[in-house]
């Protein structure tokens with residue numbers, strides 16, 4: 001059973017996961033640069049938990 005779906009803002013990548021390990025907000029310079037914001041948010045999942053729809 002799929003619990004969560006998401007993807008990138010352009011719609012090129014879509015995914016579905018059953019569960020996640022944890023969510024983190026990082027304020028390092030790499031995450032600021034990657035997001036263009038003051039922090040980046042990442043969701044960590046088991047490798048076997050992700051199911052790509054496309055992308």
Ligand SMILES: [Zn+2]
Nearest residue numbers: 026027028031
């Ligand atoms: Zn970071």
